Amino acid sequence: MNEGGESKEMLNNERCWEAVVNKDKGQDGQFVFGVITTGVYCRPSCPSRRPLRKNVRFYKIPAEAERAGLRPCRRCRPLADVGVDSVTARIRGLCNYIRGNSDSGDRLNLDELSRHAGLSPFHLQRSFKAIVGVTPRQYLEACRLKALKGKLRSRISVTEAIYEAGFSSSSRVYERVDTRLGMTPTEYRARGKGLSISYVSVESPVGLMMVGATNRGLCFVQFGESHHELLEMLRKEYPAASLQPMKQPYSQQFGLWMEALCGHLRGDQPHLDLPIDVRATAFQFKVWKYLQSIPYGEVRSYTEVASGIGRRAATRAIARACASNRVAIVIPCHRVIRCNGELGGYRWGLERKRVLIDRERAARAGTLRFP
Numbered sequence: 166m167n168e169g170g171e172s173k174e175m176l177n178n179e180r181c182w183e184a185v186v187n188k189d190k191g192q193d194g195q196f197v198f199g200v201i202t203t204g205v206y207c208r209p210s211c212p213s214r215r216p217l218r219k220n221v222r223f224y225k226i227p228a229e230a231e232r233a234g235l236r237p238c239r240r241c242r243p244l245a246d247v248g249v250d251s252v253t254a255r256i257r258g259l260c261n262y263i264r265g266n267s268d269s270g271d272r273l274n275l276d277e278l279s280r281h282a283g284l285s286p287f288h289l290q291r292s293f294k295a296i297v298g299v300t301p302r303q304y305l306e307a308c309r310l311k312a313l314k315g316k317l318r319s320r321i322s323v324t325e326a327i328y329e330a331g332f333s334s335s336s337r338v339y340e341r342v343d344t345r346l347g348m349t350p351t352e353y354r355a356r357g358k359g360l361s362i363s364y365v366s367v368e369s370p371v372g373l374m375m376v377g378a379t380n381r382g383l384c385f386v387q388f389g390e391s392h393h394e395l396l397e398m399l400r401k402e403y404p405a406a407s408l409q410p411m412k413q414p415y416s417q418q419f420g421l422w423m424e425a426l427c428g429h430l431r432g433d434q435p436h437l438d439l440p441i442d443v444r445a446t447a448f449q450f451k452v453w454k455y456l457q458s459i460p461y462g463e464v465r466s467y468t469e470v471a472s473g474i475g476r477r478a479a480t481r482a483i484a485r486a487c488a489s490n491r492v493a494i495v496i497p498c499h500r501v502i503r504c505n506g507e508l509g510g511y512r513w514g515l516e517r518k519r520v521l522i523d524r525e526r527a528a529r530a531g532t533l534r535f536p
């Protein structure tokens with residue numbers, strides 16, 4: 166996932182596939198495609214045997230394919246023509262250097278970095294972006310954010326523990342929870358034990374998406390690079406549940422849920438009201454319900470959410486509640502940003518958050534262009 170927070174057009178999968186089928190040299194450099202079964206990524210014109218469509222994923226730049234755990238093809242050498250083969254190692258070294266020194270204030274400016282890498286500032290900017298996918302500054306900011314989160318985590322859990330102490334031990338709270346919204350306390354403790362979850366992954370306008378559901382509602386809507394990765398994420402969330410692939414054709418109920426979700430992501434259906442079935446604390450529910458009240462195409466700051474639910478001091482706990490969301494989009498945690506206008510965090514990558522916000526705004530303004 167891209168922590169760079171950069172806005173980028175999503176690829177048109179159909180057009181990309183057409184280019185791969187035609188081994189279209191004209192598309193080289195526009196994107197690369199990965200084959201999840203072989204773990205290799207290629208340029209569109211790669212002379213190797215054409216893979217099966219279902220095993221192919223598209224990436225705007227080599228860096229995204231690398232992040233998805235793929236390695237460059239030895240035949241078509243997707244990195245060669247960008248001239249990055251020779252500097253890749255230097256940029257990788259620079260990434261390590263930035264990670265290790267992200268707390269050293271403003272010393273890590275572009276001059277310092279270009280000295281360290283032995284590249285001109287211009288060459289560094291360009292190569293860094295081509296290889297890593299974000300600018301050195303964005304990378305540095307992502308490192309700082311990550312370090313900060315790590316430091317906060319221990320304190321946050323204490324705060325959360327205080328907020329939630331009175332809740333988890335009291336069945337009262339759970340009785341008050343809307344039955345459409347949430348597992349019973351017993352199920353919550355058992356990490357999904359006794360639950361039967363069906364899942365399917367589908368391509369969405371913002372990437373591969375897995376949807377998991379019980380017969381009561383959606384319990385998992387998440388984005389990932391591969392079906393395998395998503396299934397692992399589902400298993401981690403519900404280790405004790407019984408998981409099975411969604412039967413095709415979908416049941417009428419699930420079909421309607423999927424239609425609503427996909428229509429919403431396409432921008433056709435601004436208002437989304439789907440039943441969800443997730444384990445959560447009362448505090449999390451409160452936050453999530455508030456998020457669902459934020460109008461399509463709008464955003465709120467963490468501070469606004471905090472005062473909205475009458476917990477002015479709980480900004481961090483709110484950020485945590487957003488981060489622990491398991492049903493993306495249905496609970497629109499992407500609509501919460503920092504009060505200074507920065508994106509804040511997003512469990513499924515800042516780039517995706519940016520795109521979701523932009524698409525919603527565009528759809529509302531009637532200027533959304535497909536894909």
Ligand SMILES: [Zn+2]
Nearest residue numbers: 207211238241
């Ligand atoms: Zn290749």
